């Protein structure tokens with residue numbers, strides 16, 4: 081996708097998109113972030129962090145229980161706790177990565193991994209196997 085296409089899709093000016101990319105925009109208007117996140121299908125928080133120069137890794141503390149998580153819903157707060165390694169409900173190892181290709185989980189709105197096409201949610205059989 082070219083910059084022009086992206087700007088058009090996000091409903092913002094090409095010029096402001098250029099500024100964002102150069103890190104010249106410290107603060108984005110809500111309209112811009114909403115438009116961009118919709119166009120790119122990435123979370124708004126992510127965009128805001130990129131603009132503030134915060135490393136993406138520190139924002140994306142996305143961790144889910146591949147067994148209990150329901151696609152399209154937010155992660156349970158307790159899964160996101162940095163000290164949580166296993167699911168409080170079923171004991172499965174929490175994961176921030178695709179179970180199949182180990183690529184990062186890009187959005188909890190996605191049902192499938194865009195990199196390998198395997199569902200983020202573990203199939204029932206696999207989930208039962210990995211529970212201790």
Ligand SMILES: [Zn+2]
Nearest residue numbers: 145148167170
């Ligand atoms: Zn669980």
Ligand SMILES: [Zn+2]
Nearest residue numbers: 178181193196
């Ligand atoms: Zn994958």
